[in-house]
Amino acid sequence: MSDFLNPKSSGPADMAARKEAVMNAIRNEVALTNAQQLMNTANEKCFKSCITKPGSSLSSGEQTCLSRCLDRYMEGFNIVRRTYMARLSKERLEEQANVM
Secondary structure (H helix, E strand, C coil), rough: CCCHHHHHCCCCCHHHHHHHHHHHHHHHHHHHHHHHHHHHHHHHHHHHHHHHHHHCCCHHHHHHHHHHHHHHHHHHHHHHHHHHHHHHHHHHHHHHHHHH
């Protein structure tokens, strides 16, 4: 890592590759954190909605409720994700068109 901070230790192409590797590692960590947060939030919301009387096991109604709740939560998340990604793509294309 000390080589990454020392610009004299390698050429510009090597530095660009190292920078990209660090950026990819950061993106992966952010994605993992977001996925964990999504699951925690979904679990909390669905638990509150579906488990009215906590016990040693889940009733079939509670299991069905949890399954449907998590499916709906993930479906909603995926709709938002696709819409957001489409918006980012559109903005990037518009930005590239403005540069040219």
